[in-house]
Amino acid sequence: MAASDASTPQITLEFPIEEKDFFMAGESASRVKKILQQLGLGQDIIRRVAIIIYEAAMNVAIHGSHGQLEVHVDPVAIYVKTADEGAGIPDIELAMSEGFSTASDEIREMGFGAGMGLPNIKKNSDDLSVESKINEGTLLRATVYLNSVPSP
């Protein structure tokens, strides 16, 4: 998270996410979208952040047993953080490749778990870090800068 003193205007939004709570992903994405629109941010930035939030929250709902989504906005950037107490990711590099998925058949039958989540987050963020420990959980931080160049 960017170092910002108390005088810097900033807002933080928090959403708890429980296992298989698939609605929270969409709801948090649309709530954040509304706020970013009120802040007058560009359409491209809003679209990218909405995708990151949705996919990251979806990952927590699918793979994490319990977690939290945090969105922080200051005049420099939008920081999305998800932390969960889930199975963890054994090979992060592999998880970043399109189409790779460890989602259960049940999840796939629901139309999720196509292995596009992390690649999609990577594509839409300016900075991305994923830390994970097996059987402990995963911490994801994605940043979109307000002055970043629109993606094609």
Add this chain to the structure above:
Amino acid sequence: MMQYFHSVKLNVKKCIGCTICIKHCPTEAIRVHDGKAAIMDERCIDCGECIKSCPHHAKYAHSDTLKKLSEYKYNIALPDPSFFGQFKEGENIEDILQAFLHIGFDEVFEVSLAAEIVAYIVSQKLRSSKIKKPIFSTSCPAVLRLMQIKFPGLLEQTTQVLSPMEIAARIAKDEAVKKTGIAYDEIGAIFISPCPAKVTEARQPITTKHSAVNGVIGAHLIYRDIIKNLHKGPVDQEAQAQQRSLHKATKKGMSWGYLTGEPQSIEVGTTLAVSGVQNVMSLLEEIERGELQDVDFIEMKVCDAGCVGGPLNIQNSFVGRVHLRGLIARAGGQPSYYSEEELRDMYGKGHFESTEPILPRPIMTLDEDVAMALVKMERLDQITKELPGLDCGACGCPSCRALAEDIIRGTAFETDCVIKLRDRIKILAQEILYLARIVPPSMAADHPEKKEGA
């Protein structure tokens, strides 16, 4: 600042200031002030949700009446496809169209026929792989206005074709000029509308600079006149002799009156149809996140069941749809009025492409400067937290969050909240009680505490 025309209006006498409409407005455009509902012009999309939800019928759509016909030498009625669903089972389309000639129109042109042209153009566009999919129908102006405010990022994915209403007006007037020799400006194209959104679209169009539609009469205002003039037969003997049929549209265009009509007539690719303003918004949210990329075309209507559910239509939307379907089934499969060649020619010439880009209207923004907007957002969050969260509407705003926004914008006060006001009164009452219990020494005999001590 741009002046907005709105067809949705308030009948001040009927409004009791009950706050029901403010909860139904998808863009939070209504506030109740001084006991009356007030519409914020820059936010209203003329969807008509408030007309449908008001139990006192205080909201109405301003439209023309048959008096409008006196302004033109030659008048053409343009009935919306959904209009035909308003009639009892057993009616036929030709009779309904003939009735327009009995009430003062000189010609009738079915908007359904223009819908067939739009369907052809859209199907051709879908065949080209260049466009970003899914693409959205432009036939519901309320959806377009909703997108301008809430989903500006998706505007470039609209079909960029004029609406069936607009195309119908242009073709009908051109044909009338050729047929009668009357000057274009002396010909009136009068649309028969199921909704306020199309009244606005004719006055202040989004996809073109000037609309060819000269007047719009609400379906509810003309329905009785049409009913009374059904089955009177052809008006002019000449037409009768030629056995000229007014009904030219086919199932393809007529089905645009109800939801799914558009995808059915476009017949290309994977399509989806959604109606109801909440459903439209939730689908657009999904698409904005990049979902549904395998869908080619989406029909969206703010009214339930499509245009038959328009607030100016007479029948219940489901009844209207059943009637319209029955009518179409009985009409049978007559061949398309325009040949494939004619349609290809219309598409090729590009006359019916929209000429104006649909621009975003970022009216929700708190401040033009992001840092300043963040400061306001911090305050907004703080105020929202301090409000009771009941969303009761007694302050005249649709929700506590909306009141907080209004306070930030300087149009409301924290004490507008009755719960907050009650808290303040409670504190004040306690103070008054405390003061009341303090007795001056001269009256000390009556002092309750002193008595006890005596």
